[in-house]
Amino acid sequence: MKDIALYIHFPWCVRKCPYCDFNSHEAGRDEAAYLQALLKDLEYEAQMWQGVQIKSIFIGGGTPSLASGQFYQTLLAAVKDSFPVTHDLEVTMEANPGALEYDRFEAYLAAGINRLSMGVQSFQDEKLHALGRVHSSQQAAKAFEEARKAGFKRINLDLMFGLPDQSLEDGLYDLQTAIDFNPDHLSWYQLTIEPNTAFYAQPPKLDLEVSHDLWEQGRALIHSAGFKQYEVSAYAKPNQECRHNVHYWQFGDYAAIGAGAHGKQTRDDGVWRYHKTRLPAHYLKRLDRVATSATPNGHPFTGQAHVLTREDREFEYFLNHLRLIKPVQKHDYESKTAGDWSVLLEKMKPLESLGYLTLNENSFQLTDDGFAFLDEVLTRL
Template sequence: MEQLIKDLKADKAWAQNRPIESVFIGGGTPSLLSGRFYQTLFEQLNQHLSFRTDAEITMEANPGAIEASRFSEYRSAGINRLSLGVQSFQDDKLTALGRIHSATNAITAVDVLRSAGFDNFNIDLMHGLPNQTIEDACFDLETAIKLKPSHLSWYQLTIEPNTEFFSKPPPLPEEDALCDIIDEGQRLIANAGFQQYEVSAYAQPGKQSRHNTNYWQFGDYLALGAGAHGKITLANGELFRYRKVRQPNHYLDTRRLSLTASVDPIHQEDIPLEFLMNTLRLTQGFEESLLESTTGLPLSTISAPLDRAIKEGLLEKVDTKIRPTLKGRMYLNELLERFLS
């Protein structure tokens, strides 16, 4: 706790007196900490920062580490949204992913969350899993939909370097099969009343993740805790990203004068691409005025590649919004290449 508050005190000026709209408590298993810990933490945070009365406070939770009494305490501490890392409702898929919880644990966890007073929660699911069929993927989605979450995150498994899957690639669905999974999955999700508002995010009306939407709209956010990342826009227009020391034992070292590992300016020539890498993930795109309001750059800065992408059918203008077309969403990387400086 002491290091978190030390960390906050060092950075709180970067909030520039703006009210906190959302908090996301993630990384590892934050649900292992006690309700009293979070009660004390938010008491401390409120002494140093101004929170909106309706701030969205989300905690990540592992389905295998949920206790009814503890989650009631989290709700009392002010946490009002949960993100449940289910990944799949099939035990063989969970074993392949190295997850410690079972499908039964995940279903039970939802009952526990509801009994603790949480009606706003997200279920994380993956597709493109080892040996996954379209029937497997639809079973996962149908099971999740029956649990009536307010939000679904449904994203493709990616093989990262320095992982077991990278060194020993498992049999993954072929591209055609993956396309069929995505098409059928999106149909199921839409028929259940969820609206896709980002590449892998689907919400019931009015239940979009405010915290993640801020990322995608190129908003600012503070970093607090081991391995946390932040982005700040200063009053003079300078933009930078920064990150905290990653290893918990390094973060907890009280001899450290600073808990910030690096501060990296976003150079002027890189700002448009950084902006678009975020905003074009949104199905509704961005308001024409957003580039200037978040970066100080006029829309004319990107007018040439913007016009080209519209002519190629990758982008479209609808009223005052610029958004990717279906083709643009399918070929997002190729779309972004148009804006490389």
């Protein structure tokens, strides 16, 4: 039986952050109506996938921690009724320290959520204010402590660097504070300015030189604390990698439910990418529609669906796989992209001469410089 993942999207938040380009909305939340739509969406997804079992679930947003424990109790029970799941199913929920009722942690755990990803971003209030976050550093600390007290053994802390007016000392302070809480996983990534965000319209002043120094010293600090980097921005204690994200980065298939949720399915006629209709109000209206076929484009909640070209498959494969701190293997590349390894080798030789990767006949792996200039590597492949 083939392993797949499941992504569930919760599209509402308390306030849209100025750097956020995700599908999130401040108004119009109706938990009961949204749950019914998710259940119907799930029903059609189950018809679309045959001979699979779910190995991981990721609940993203928006701010999924705005929903109640009962919401997830009902939803996750329906998932298990609709799909076989592995015995060690990983269920991650994103949680915002400013949108948490601490007594909900036990309810989330009882519902089957066994991993939290807390969007802390910084442990300094002035930096949180600049990022438009609704929580304080004190609330972040309390959220982590209450989650541990409730019984959560697997907690990721999300941190950002390269923030407006952030010094090297500021960034290292955030990292050390996070490390002192002893999480099993850290996601540490640089602030990027994305189109269709408030920061894109009015860009803050960012110091790239400080960011570069922080990247080098911060990684050393994280490694010295017992974390191993396994992806460009992900660091884990032994055996604590996020299995769901690794599945993405290895170009695995995944089902998707919720407004704007993206899925990927390998079928006899090719590799499909699909996403559900984006606006929550429009998504809710799809409840009355029926499926025209058990395919991504026949799903009543689908906004768009298409089969990837061979070139698209290769680009997406590298876009995902090159984030991982592990070699790209010839057999994996050829089986997932239908590409020609010998042609790829010729493209990689100039990158090897630049010091961006190490190369042999059956595999290649990025160097530290290759990760630092990943965008350039991708444009050359």
